[in-house]
Amino acid sequence: MCYKMDIITERKEGVLIFSLEGRLDTNGAELFGSAVKNMVHSDDKAVVIDLKDVPYISSSGIRVILGLKKEMKKREGEIVLCSLQEYPSKVLDMAGLLNIFKTTDSVDEGIKKAKTGIDTLSLIDELKNPSTLRNGVHYTFESGIVSKNTIFICGDAESVFNSSVTEENISEGNFDIEYSFGLGAMGIDKKDAMQRLGEMLMIQGTIIWLPTDGSTVPDYFTPVKSTGDIVFYSAQNVILNGSFADIITFETEREEGISIKELYEEIFSFAFERQRNCNGVISVVISGVIDEYYGSRIKRSPVLSNSPHPKGRIDDAENVSEWFKTDITGSYAGDTIISAGIGIDLKNPKISVYDPSTIDSLRYSHPGDLKGDTIIQTHAAVVKGISWDKKQDIKNVIRELSESGEIIDVSHLLSKTKLRKGKVGVSYPEKIIVD
Incomplete structure (x- = not known):
């Protein structure tokens, strides 16, 4: 007789429910483990x-359940087993594990038991840090460090969109940069990197980029120490320098x-209401949980030798499909996002403190945007396999x-x-400096 494992997943009242049917042996555990990873x-x-x-x-089945329990414990969460049959109950008891799980006779009871501790923690958090509700979104605020913040821009977006990048346009960067985004790559040398220039993000010294050499997956590098021997190369890099004035x-x-x-x-809006010294430009770093992800990715390195023929920009309508991969449908629901970017409010009268040509250089848009x-220039990475916790420092997410x-x-x-x-x-940067 051939046994199989059927798995149904659903969510009720914020609780993830796995309904299993079949033997939770090695084969069943492999299927269940895959479902856990994906869901x-x-x-x-x-x-x-x-x-x-x-x-x-x-x-084998116990191992998957234990792994899930361990993950929920790390998140200060809960796992509940429902409607245990006699044999599995005896196996768990003999393994010395029955008493470490919360059990119920029904799914409805399990939902209540799983939510109890979570709801209590949420109430405690709300009492400690009261939130502001606006348009169906709760916001809480922490004051950060007030310092003089600056945005540094290396490279030229026009050379990217015109696909006219040459060695003279390439900048070298080191790994003491905390947050930046642009178009870049790592490589043995400048010539090597130039052939792979792609969407790039730097978070806490970790560089993440999508090579344009036919690769469909990102590459990344996290240095443990700075030796000065290894650099990254960029055709454009927007560097966010300074401390967070607000954490929301x-x-x-x-x-x-x-x-x-x-x-x-x-x-x-919050910057205006809270009387922050905002001149119409903000630097923003985000870690969070995705509902729908839409991205745009350059597919070819915009070096001069790759420029469109006849002459034109890579974002011209006739060239977009060849040069960009742009998401039409949302994806990655439930995965973690880390991002760095800038926002520009053109309606803010204080925007005049910045050089108009500098602001104009940041007004480009990717296809589909x-x-x-409000101009938004943000790069983001999608990460699987890590938990998101609002108490967690952004730096710990990278770790x-x-x-x-x-x-x-x-x-x-x-x-x-x-x-x-x-x-x-x-x-809230006081200056934008173009290198």
Whole structure:
């Protein structure tokens, strides 16, 4: 007789439910483990496993359940086993593990039990840090460090969009940069890197980029120490220098999440209401949980030898499909996002403190992006395998990434991307310096 494992997943009241049918032996455990990897979101804290149709369990199945329990414990969450049959119950007891799990006789009871501790922690957090509710999104605020912040721009976006990049346009960068974004690559030397220039993001000294040599997955490098022997190369790099003046935590209570465009516009509004010294430009670093991800990625290195023929820009309508991969449908729901970018509010009268030509150099847009009075230039990476916690410092997200995360995408982030929750570090630059 051939046994199989059927797995149904659903969510009720914020609780992830796995309903299993079949033997939880080595084969079944492999299928269940795959389901856990694909279905557990980075912010899940409550899981129920319905075992009423599981007559058999072995150490392989127990290992998957234990791994899930360990992950929920790390997140201060809970896992509940429902409707255990006699044999699996005896196996867990003999393994000395029955008493470490919360168990119930039904899924409904399991949902209540899984939510109890989570709801209590949420109430405590709300009492400690009261939130502001605006358009279905809760915001809490922490004051950061007030310092003189500067944006440095290396390279020229026009040379990128004209595909006229030469060695003279390439800048070298080291790994003491905390946050930056642009178009770049690592390589043996400048010539080597130039053939692979792609969407690039630097977060806490970790460089993430998508090579344009036919690769479909990002590459990244996290140095342990700075020797000065290794650099990265960029055709354009926007460097965000300085400390966060504000740290904003947000969480949506509405079903569809909040778009990057709306989030940036709210940050500008909060800056005005909280009387921050904002001149119409903000530097923003985000870690959060994705609802719908939309990105745009350059497919070829925009060096002079690759320039479109007849002459034109790579974002001209006739060239876009050859040069860009732009998402039409959203993806990566429940995965973690890390991003760095800038926002420009053209309606802010204080914008005149900046050189108009500098602001104009940042007004480019990727195919598929929204246009308007708020300019958003943001690059983001999508990470699987790490948990998101609003109490966690953004720097710790990067540390966990290097230890256990899997980077599955990096792109220019389209402003219609939606997030469920996240933490935002905001700076208000006094100067924008073009190198």
